[in-house]
Amino acid sequence: MNVVNRGFLGRRDPERVELPPGQYLTRDFPVLQAGPTPSVPLDQWRFTVRAETGAEWAWTWPQLLALPRERPTVDIHCVTRWSKLATTWEGVSLDTLFAEVETVADYALVRSHGGYTTNLPLADLLDGQAWIAFGYDGEELAPAHGGPARLLVPHLYFWKSAKWVSGIDLHHDDEPGFWESLGYHEYGDPWREQRYTDD
Amino acid sequence: MTEPAVRVRWLVGTVHSVRSETATARSIVLDVPGWPGHLAGQHVDLRLTAPDGYQAVRSYSLAAPADGQRVELTVQLIEDGEVSPYLVDVVLPTEQVELRGPVGGWFSWDPDRPGPVLLVAGGSGIVPLMAMVRARAAAASTAPFTLVYSVRGPAQRYYAEELDRVDGLDLRMVHTREAGPNGRPPGRIGPADLDVALGARVYVCGPTGFVDAAIALLLAAGHDAADIRSERFGGQP
Ligand SMILES: Cc1cc2nc3c(=O)[nH]c(=O)nc-3n(C[C@H](O)[C@H](O)[C@H](O)COP(=O)(O)OP(=O)(O)OC[C@H]3O[C@@H](n4cnc5c(N)ncnc54)[C@H](O)[C@@H]3O)c2cc1C
Numbered sequence: 001m002n003v004v005n006r007g008f009l010g011r012r013d014p015e016r017v018e019l020p021p022g023q024y025l026t027r028d029f030p031v032l033q034a035g036p037t038p039s040v041p042l043d044q045w046r047f048t049v050r051a052e053t054g055a056e057w058a059w060t061w062p063q064l065l066a067l068p069r070e071r072p073t074v075d076i077h078c079v080t081r082w083s084k085l086a087t088t089w090e091g092v093s094l095d096t097l098f099a100e101v102e103t104v105a106d107y108a109l110v111r112s113h114g115g116y117t118t119n120l121p122l123a124d125l126l127d128g129q130a131w132i133a134f135g136y137d138g139e140e141l142a143p144a145h146g147g148p149a150r151l152l153v154p155h156l157y158f159w160k161s162a163k164w165v166s167g168i169d170l171h172h173d174d175e176p177g178f179w180e181s182l183g184y185h186e187y188g189d190p191w192r193e194q195r196y197t198d199d
Numbered sequence: 200m201t202e203p204a205v206r207v208r209w210l211v212g213t214v215h216s217v218r219s220e221t222a223t224a225r226s227i228v229l230d231v232p233g234w235p236g237h238l239a240g241q242h243v244d245l246r247l248t249a250p251d252g253y254q255a256v257r258s259y260s261l262a263a264p265a266d267g268q269r270v271e272l273t274v275q276l277i278e279d280g281e282v283s284p285y286l287v288d289v290v291l292p293t294e295q296v297e298l299r300g301p302v303g304g305w306f307s308w309d310p311d312r313p314g315p316v317l318l319v320a321g322g323s324g325i326v327p328l329m330a331m332v333r334a335r336a337a338a339a340s341t342a343p344f345t346l347v348y349s350v351r352g353p354a355q356r357y358y359a360e361e362l363d364r365v366d367g368l369d370l371r372m373v374h375t376r377e378a379g380p381n382g383r384p385p386g387r388i389g390p391a392d393l394d395v396a397l398g399a400r401v402y403v404c405g406p407t408g409f410v411d412a413a414i415a416l417l418l419a420a421g422h423d424a425a426d427i428r429s430e431r432f433g434g435q436p
Contacts, residue, residue, distance in 0.1 A: 003211055003297050005247045007289045010255050011281045022256055024281075030433055031407050034305050036414045036424045080433075081256060114424070144411065182304045196302070 019083050020190035026082040031144050034178070038114035038164050040148055047132060047149070048167035049097065052105040059097070061148070064132065067092045072131060074154035076161070077190035089152055090135030094125045097132065105170035109177060110151055113164040118177035119186065120153065120160055122170060129155060132165060157188040157195070209246060209297045210234065215269065216292055220357040223276040224323065225287050226262060228269060229298070236265040237301035239308050239334035240327045240402065240430075243270070246297040247282060257282045260327035260404075260430075261301065264334035270298075273357055275323035306402065306430045310338035317395050318346045319388075319413045321405025324432060325357050328404055332365055345369040345395050349388050349409065352377030390416055397421050403429040 019025065045061040059067075071090050077083045108122045124130065130153040134141050141147035146163030153160050159179050180186050185194040193199060212229035219225050242260040263271040276287040290296065308316065308331040318328040325348055335344055344367070350356050352374055362370055372379050373388050383392075388409075393416055401422060403413045410431050417427055 003248055003295045004250055005285065005290070005294070005296065006250060008247045008249050008255075008285045010247070010249045010253045022254075024255070030431070031411070032431055033429070035427050035429055036418060037411075038424070080258060178305075183302070 017085065020077055021193045022195075023077055023081055023083040023190065026084055028082075029084060029087075029145065030078070030080070030082055032078065032080055032159075033163065034116070035114065037143050038112075039143065040113045040164055042148060045148060046167070047097070047165065049101050050167065050169045051101060051103045052170050052172055053103075055102065057097075057101050064092060064134070064149070067096050070131060071135075072152070072154075074152070076154050076158050079157040079159055079184065079188070079195050083190075088137055089131065089133040091131035091133035091149070091152060093128065094130045094132065095128065098126060101170075103170045105172055107171045107174045109169045109171060109175050110160075110162045110165060111167045111169065112162045113166050116162055116164070116178050118160050118162050119175055119180055120156065121174070121187075124153060124156065125168075129153060155189070157185075157190055159184065160188055208233075209299045211295050212270070212298045214290055214292045214294050214296070217290070220273055221355055223287065224273060224357060226271055226273045226357075227286060227290070228271045229296070231268050231270055231298055234265075234268045234270060235301070237261055237270075238304065239264050239310075239330035240306045241301035241303050242327065243272070243298045243300035244302060245272070245282070245286075246299075247285060248297070255282050258302065259286075260330065262326045262329050262333075264330055264337055273323065273326045273329075303430075306404070306428050308334065308400070308402065310334050310340045310342075312400070313340075313342050315343040315396065315399040316345070317393070317399040317401045318344065318348075319393065319401065319403040319405075319417075320346065320348045321388075321409030321413070322350060322355070323357075324403075324405025324409065324430070326404075327430060328402060329358055329362075331402065332362075332368060336365060341367070343367075343369075343399075345371065345399070347371045347373060347388065347392050349373035349375060349392075349405070351375050352385075353379045388413060388416065390420060393417060393420060397423075399426065401427045403427065405432060407431045407433060 042061045048058045073088045075085045133152040134149045150163045151165045212231040215228045246256045259272045262273045274286040277283045320328045
């Protein structure tokens with residue numbers, strides 16, 4: 001059945017940039033989250049990777065900042081349909097952190113301060129695809145946008161880029177995170193429009 | 200925390216009736232054959248298709264609890280917006296739009312919950328909270344409900360007559376620019392407006408800036424972050 005809304009013209013994007021299906025461009029940086037913004041004191045901040053064996057690797061805030069930094073410029077796509085192009089970040093590549101980690105697990109469950117979790121294949125965090133970001137647009141990352149540090153994994157819908165990230169658990173099996181157990185897609189590729197569970 | 204999977208199929212909704220809420224907002228009642236039902240607080244994705252095939256999708260909260268295949272939305276006009284001007288000023292009864300959902304299960308209230316609830320709405324953020332007020336009435340729930348509803352002035356208030364008539368609802372209007380009949384001087388939402396016993400389940404909804412301000416007040420008043428659920432409609436970054 002084809003519905004046509006006469007009288008609806010739409011506002012096409014004058015710049016005609018290519019966006020994933022169903023997305024529109026925004027110049028704002030909207031904030032979306034399920035509850036309050038947690039405050040994370042830097043002297044207590046830790047980033048912990050727990051392997052499937054139970055082994056753990058942890059970094060304090062000064063240890064994280066001492067690692068080699070990268071400045072990725074990436075497009076981000078939120079499942080609530082806004083996309084923002086050429087955002088600039090500063091952070092540490094997960095390749096750098098995982099250089100020390102011994103694992104044969106296939107899946108990662110990302111944890112945040114405040115209890116949020118999100119899941120994705122470990123392969124999507126490696127090979128230059130993901131960062132622990134603490135800078136945005138030349139400034140410190142604001143708490144509302146996930147500061148002091150958030151995961152940045154821009155090739156997936158932005159809910160996978162967990163704010164206030166605190167660590168990663170590695171598993172042999174995929175385990176749904178917060179939004180994923182509320183009906184959102186377990187992988188979330190914006191170019192394949194994987195918004196909801198069965199998309 | 201497992202919720203039923205989101206329905207992903209697009210359904211066709213036929214506009215049954217429309218009702219003006221304010222000069223710039225209207226409620227749209229739709230019949231949606233195949234609608235699977237929903238919880239108060241959930242929303243739909245709504246899709247419009249231009250004659251040349253161009254499509255745009257936005258999210259709209261369900262304004263009333265599930266009633267068979269009938270669903271109700273309330274849309275605020277955003278002057279320079281793409282989708283809301285069509286919904287507020289153009290679409291007419293018997294015309295069709297596409298919908299899918301329900302979406303979201305976190306920001307929802309179940310009438311089986313007996314505990315006290317604090318609802319905090321800024322502008323069109325009243326919509327999913329009205330669904331909770333209506334669900335409470337429909338289920339004859341006696342859960343204590345407080346609704347703090349912030350609008351610029353009395354003329355911006357949605358569901359005005361209905362809200363005045365709800366039994367057992369502690370309604371606290373906040374008028375930010377023009378005084379209303381309740382004697383509260385105009386001004387932004389403050390600690391006194393939100394004063395309820397700690398431990399209530401809190402739902403906050405509205406433009407991003409409003410939600411952030413309300414949550415800061417609630418945390419300062421001692422509410423536990425785990426009791427607060429919020430939905431941001433966009434607007435200010
Ligand atoms: C989960 C969810 C539920 C929602 N429920 C409702 C609802 O029940 N009723 C309702 O009216 N809206 C609701 N919204 C907002 C709605 O989805 C649209 O964003 C809104 O109708 C504007 O769409 P538009 O196409 O007219 O404007 P756009 O073309 O998308 O935007 C035009 C301009 O308006 C700004 N803008 C976008 N949204 C808002 C806003 N809410 N307030 C102020 N400025 C804005 C944009 O930044 C942009 O500058 C909801 C949003 C979400 C995420």
